[in-house]
Amino acid sequence: xxxxxxRRVFSVEEVSARLARMFEGLRSFWVEAEIQDLRPARSQxxxxxxxxxxxxxSMNGIVYERLAHKPADGTLVHAYGRIEFWRARGxxxxxxxxxEPAGEGLLRAQVEELRRRLEAEGLLAAxxxxxxxxxxxxxxxxxxAEGAARDDFLTNVWARLPGADVALVGVPVQGDxxxxxxxxxxxxxxxxxxxxxxxxxRGGGSLEDLMAFNSEAVCRAVGASRTPVVSAVGHERxxxxxxxxxxxxxxxxxxxxxxxxxxxxxxxTHLADAHESLVRGLLRARGRAAEALGHRSAALARxxxxxxxxxxxxxxxxxxxxxxxxxxxxxxxxxxLAARGASLGRAARARSEAAAGRVERAEAMLALLSxxxxxxxxxxxxxxxxxxxxxxxxxxxxxxxxxxxxxRDGRLxxxxxxxxx
Amino acid sequence: MSTPGAAEPxxxxxxxxxxxxxxxxxxxxxxxxxxxxxxxxxxFERGQGYLAACRERLAAAQRRIEELTAESLPSAPDEPPxxxxxxxx
Numbered sequence: 001x002x003x004x005x006x007r008r009v010f011s012v013e014e015v016s017a018r019l020a021r022m023f024e025g026l027r028s029f030w031v032e033a034e035i036q037d038l039r040p041a042r043s044q045x046x047x048x049x050x051x052x053x054x055x056x057x058s059m060n061g062i063v064y065e066r067l068a069h070k071p072a073d074g075t076l077v078h079a080y081g082r083i084e085f086w087r088a089r090g091x092x093x094x095x096x097x098x099x100e101p102a103g104e105g106l107l108r109a110q111v112e113e114l115r116r117r118l119e120a121e122g123l124l125a126a127x128x129x130x131x132x133x134x135x136x137x138x139x140x141x142x143x144x145a146e147g148a149a150r151d152d153f154l155t156n157v158w159a160r161l162p163g164a165d166v167a168l169v170g171v172p173v174q175g176d177x178x179x180x181x182x183x184x185x186x187x188x189x190x191x192x193x194x195x196x197x198x199x200x201x202r203g204g205g206s207l208e209d210l211m212a213f214n215s216e217a218v219c220r221a222v223g224a225s226r227t228p229v230v231s232a233v234g235h236e237r238x239x240x241x242x243x244x245x246x247x248x249x250x251x252x253x254x255x256x257x258x259x260x261x262x263x264x265x266x267x268x269t270h271l272a273d274a275h276e277s278l279v280r281g282l283l284r285a286r287g288r289a290a291e292a293l294g295h296r297s298a299a300l301a302r303x304x305x306x307x308x309x310x311x312x313x314x315x316x317x318x319x320x321x322x323x324x325x326x327x328x329x330x331x332x333x334x335x336x337l338a339a340r341g342a343s344l345g346r347a348a349r350a351r352s353e354a355a356a357g358r359v360e361r362a363e364a365m366l367a368l369l370s371x372x373x374x375x376x377x378x379x380x381x382x383x384x385x386x387x388x389x390x391x392x393x394x395x396x397x398x399x400x401x402x403x404x405x406x407x408r409d410g411r412l413x414x415x416x417x418x419x420x421x
Numbered sequence: 422m423s424t425p426g427a428a429e430p431x432x433x434x435x436x437x438x439x440x441x442x443x444x445x446x447x448x449x450x451x452x453x454x455x456x457x458x459x460x461x462x463x464x465f466e467r468g469q470g471y472l473a474a475c476r477e478r479l480a481a482a483q484r485r486i487e488e489l490t491a492e493s494l495p496s497a498p499d500e501p502p503x504x505x506x507x508x509x510x
Contacts, residue, residue: 135437135478145490154486163482170490181491188494264479270441271475274448278468281451285461 016087023092028082031055031094032102035071040064049079049094057081057094069101069109076103107207111214115241123223123245130247132228132260135267136196138165139260140189140227142182143201145170149232149253153201156257161264167195173202178212183221190225197260198227200242201253204235213242222246232256381406385413394419437478444471 001010033049045064049055057079064070071077080098085091101109118124139157143149150168157164169185172178182200189198200222202213212218213233222229222245231246232253243249250256382391385402397403397416405412447468451461 133436133438134441135482142491145488158484161482163479163484165483165485166487168486168488169494170488172491180496184494184496185491188489188491267475267479271444271472271479274444274468275472277448277452278465278472281448281456282461282465284454285451285456285458289458 012090013087016085016090020085020087023083023085026083028080028097030078030080032076032078035075035077036073038071038073049077055094056091057096059096059099063097064099067099069105071099071101075101076105078102078106104207107211107214111207111241114214114216114219115244118219118223118241118245123219128223128247130228132197132230132248134262135161136260137194138167138192138196140192140195140198141166141168141201142171142185142189142198143168143253144173147173147203149201149203152253153199153232153257156254157261160257161261163264164261167192172212174205174209174212179215179217182212183217186218186221186225186229190227195227197230198225199230199232199253199256199260200246201232201256202234203253204238207238210234210238210240213240215241218242219245230256230259378408437475440471440474440478444468444475447471 036048036050038047043061045059079096081096084095171181228247230248231243236251383404385404401416403414451464
């Protein structure tokens with residue numbers, strides 16, 4: 001400083017030194033800004049921190065190289081450092097010591113860090129995944145008490161299984177309280193003995209909206225649940241950690257409904273098919289047995305006994321059961337099928353009627369085959385008294401042959417006489 | 422497929438899918454065409470039992486909904502406090 005004609009005149013160096021001293025006293029601070037004009041270099045990385053205004057910044061090249069998440073132009077960051085005054089150029093610049101992603105980037109980094117930890121603990125392992133039961137006694141649902149997800153899920157569950165029983169716990173799905181309360185809801189439902197599967201549902205949203213489902217509290221509650229958990233959080237592209245820890249991940253609440261309850265119509269069709277198969281199988285086995293004995297037109301039990309192919313007591317034991325089984329088929333099947341037909345859609349009804357028709361035809365065939373029915377109508381069956389074999393033709397008898405005639409009310413011994421043979 | 426016949430445990434199977442699985446096994450066995458009349462009757466009877474069990478379970482479902490809010494539930498004594506950890510890097 002010098003005095004020139006009463007003026008105090010400073011040199012540039014004096015000014016910059018004083019400015020530098022002013023800024024030396026400033027503490028380090030965090031600033032949120034977008035990275036721009038990134039110029040990496042080995043010793044010194046220079047860039048611009050942009051808000052509405054801009055701030056020059058630099059960072060030690062070695063520190064920069066060690067960053068876990070290197071920014072690119074446009075990345076929103078939190079930068080920690082202090083303002084320095086560069087005397088030589090008369091410029092202010094931020095000396096950055098720490099640089100971290102902010103906003104979505106920060107959330108993503110947090111999610112990634114938690115994901116690594118959960119994975120290291122084995123909580124994401126495929127071997128932990130359990131299959132939800134086909135027909136749960138009760139379905140637990142954790143979702144927003146008022147929301148499209150709740151309505152979507154319930155509508156679809158009841159469309160598939162009209163008798164579905166749902167235990168719903170309403171939760172806030174975002175905000176500070178959400179992780180704790182979602183975890184609490186999960187624990188509550190897991191503790192209910194008759195809840196066989198739990199669904200966690202939420203519509204899509206930004207990463208920030210979905211953060212509760214990326215929280216450690218929720219992931220741990222899902223991981224600890226003894227009841228299988230189905231996660232339906234966000235849309236196809238939003239995968240949350242809750243999805244990864246859950247036993248099953250689906251992309252929408254309606255898909256969750258399909259995952260946790262069976263379609264009653266499909267199940268009933270399956271059961272009706274099984275019923276038909278049982279009936280057909282029984283009739284086939286009966287037909288085969290009769291055929292094997294060569295006595296298609298004779299009473300089954302008598303034929304079996306007569307040929308001695310099965311021990312008599314087995315036949316005696318079997319015949320009432322077979323009779324009862326067939327009687328059940330006759331008595332119940334058409335009624336059941338008709339009752340079901342009334343409750344199902346047209347296609348299923350047509351199926352049921354066809355099935356009922358098949359059962360009825362099978363019954364009619366059985367009735368036709370039954371010689372007992374024929375005898376009841378007034379016909380008689382003639383057998384050789386010695387062999388008990390049916391005598392179907394006069395030519396097969398000889399005069400004097402001992403015969404046994406089966407009639408409606410019993411048997412009659414007879415002897416063949418002369419005839420036109 | 423397990424061997425059908427007397428070896429199969431009696432009594433109602435514990436779950437719906439167990440009943441359904443056994444029903445399907447019985448059907449497959451009966452449809453294989455290799456069963457004698459006696460076994461066919463036994464299979465038929467068992468199949469009817471599983472069928473009845475399945476239908477009973479289906480019919481037992483009563484449409485119901487219970488709605489609670491998480492705020493109304495007691496917090497577990499070991500409920501961890503809200504996360505407030507250090508940033509991970």
